[in-house]
Amino acid sequence: MNLKDIIGPSPWQLARDYLQMLLGTVIYTIGYTTFLLPYKIVSGGVTGISTVTYYLTGFPAGNTYFIINVVLLLMAMRVLGWRYLVRTIIVTLLISTAIGVMQTQLTEVAADGTQTLRHIIGEQKFMACVIGAFLEGLGLATIFLAGGSTGGTDIIASAINKYWNISLGRLLLMIDIVIIGFSYIIENDIETMVVGYMAMFISLNFLDFVINSARQSVQFIIISDHYEEIANEVNTRLNRGVTVLYGEGFYSREKRQVLLILAKKHESRSIFQLIKRTDPKAFVSMSNVEGVFGEGFDVIKK
Numbered sequence: 001m002n003l004k005d006i007i008g009p010s011p012w013q014l015a016r017d018y019l020q021m022l023l024g025t026v027i028y029t030i031g032y033t034t035f036l037l038p039y040k041i042v043s044g045g046v047t048g049i050s051t052v053t054y055y056l057t058g059f060p061a062g063n064t065y066f067i068i069n070v071v072l073l074l075m076a077m078r079v080l081g082w083r084y085l086v087r088t089i090i091v092t093l094l095i096s097t098a099i100g101v102m103q104t105q106l107t108e109v110a111a112d113g114t115q116t117l118r119h120i121i122g123e124q125k126f127m128a129c130v131i132g133a134f135l136e137g138l139g140l141a142t143i144f145l146a147g148g149s150t151g152g153t154d155i156i157a158s159a160i161n162k163y164w165n166i167s168l169g170r171l172l173l174m175i176d177i178v179i180i181g182f183s184y185i186i187e188n189d190i191e192t193m194v195v196g197y198m199a200m201f202i203s204l205n206f207l208d209f210v211i212n213s214a215r216q217s218v219q220f221i222i223i224s225d226h227y228e229e230i231a232n233e234v235n236t237r238l239n240r241g242v243t244v245l246y247g248e249g250f251y252s253r254e255k256r257q258v259l260l261i262l263a264k265k266h267e268s269r270s271i272f273q274l275i276k277r278t279d280p281k282a283f284v285s286m287s288n289v290e291g292v293f294g295e296g297f298d299v300i301k302k
Helices: 003-007 011-036 045-057 061-076 082-106 125-145 153-161 168-181 190-215 227-237 265-278
Strands: 107-109 115-117 217-223 242-248 255-264 283-289
Touching (some): 045 168, 082 107, 125 190, 153 168, 217 227, 227 242, 227 265
Antiparallel strands (some): 107 115, 217 255, 242 255
């Protein structure tokens, strides 16, 4: 094992990934600690277990989160790669610490010594559910896209997703349904469970939406007299591969070169600008593709 296997391909990539994971950690922690935990909303995962534990025993949610993750990380060491584990450990430590700090800041002590968590948007439990779940989903997606994990049930889901092409959102859904069911014992109230399932639905659907949007790919078919210039520009400026297909017009019987390019959807604008600059008269067809696997795209899994 060398350093590249642990930290990634380059210092710039490493710095970008860790900054993205830090951003995702902040978003996720704000969503959970500020909007879900004070309102007794259990959205699933280890944070859901931490919420139930906190309201039943008073044990700090950040400590529960940390302990459970240590156990799961030890169990996952042989399944997941070192690079993934290093990033997960860092994110887990950041989230555990952030939850502890934010929970302390939100704690209010009454005259009789009773401790409660401040409700920053009043008694609007539904609004807290929507905002908290939205932030949780966005934070999770941001962390996943950087190659990290928030730990907990995400470790289990990522371990399965490593070998099978199953949606992360679907995997987390099956695990979270069971965890949220235990939220009934907090107040023996069906409403607590219903709000928890609502938060889970919002969070996981937004998670899948953000991840799928970021991974969307497109296919370009380009016919141009300046195909060599276009192909060279795509290779050098966008660092994307180009395949030259040899075609023939059915009516004219004219031999033509056709470029086939696969790229990320967010790169499509740059490709159009490049084509327009090189050959405004080029014939271009762009279509969305369901999935692209290989170097520069997704990895083929069992």
